[in-house]
Amino acid sequence: MPASRRVTRAVNEVxxxxxxxxxxSIARLVDAVAASRGRPIELKMADLPPGVCGQxxxxxxxxxxxxxxxxxxxxxxxxxxLGHLVMGHEGISVVEAARNTVELASSELIGYMLxxxxxxxxxxGEDAEQEAEDFGALLIYRLGRLPSDRxxxxxxxxxxxxx
Numbered sequence: 553m554p555a556s557r558r559v560t561r562a563v564n565e566v567x568x569x570x571x572x573x574x575x576x577s578i579a580r581l582v583d584a585v586a587a588s589r590g591r592p593i594e595l596k597m598a599d600l601p602p603g604v605c606g607q608x609x610x611x612x613x614x615x616x617x618x619x620x621x622x623x624x625x626x627x628x629x630x631x632x633x634l635g636h637l638v639m640g641h642e643g644i645s646v647v648e649a650a651r652n653t654v655e656l657a658s659s660e661l662i663g664y665m666l667x668x669x670x671x672x673x674x675x676x677g678e679d680a681e682q683e684a685e686d687f688g689a690l691l692i693y694r695l696g697r698l699p700s701d702r703x704x705x706x707x708x709x710x711x712x713x714x715x
Contacts, residue, residue: 556686559683563690565638566584566691567691582595585638593616598621632687634688636680639683641683
């Protein structure tokens with residue numbers, strides 16, 4: 553299924569922030585988004601629970617993307633987490649999700665629950681996980697098609713339009 557117009561627009565906006573010189577990577581795009589928002593974004597490798605590839609954490613004065621240490625597709629996971637941020641996804645806290653689901657739980661059950669998606673929906677009611685996945689996939693695809701000297705985003709868009 554092709555990415556929605558909203559996802560495509562968000563990817564275009566992020567690529568418009570890309571540095572004009574040097575290699576354009578996901579990490580440099582994250583830095584550009586942080587500068588644009590005026591709010592730092594830290595990238596951290598972490599030992600996350602089994603089954604969790606990445607997390608976006610919001611703190612009072614900065615955001616952090618945690619990426620599972622040793623992932624073969626770390627850039628894809630980073631692009632997915634960036635998608636959550638730029639698409640305005642909020643979800644609910646895992647503490648709230650746990651409180652709404654159980655009264656008493658063992659540590660094993662709590663660990664299992666923290667690895668489950670909270671079923672958050674985006675602002676228009678769409679599935680936030682699918683939207684972030686579409687964003688990440690499209691961003692990675694477009695980055696792979698960027699000219700090495702990043703001379704013009706127009707070249708990329710023409711190439712996509714006409715093959």
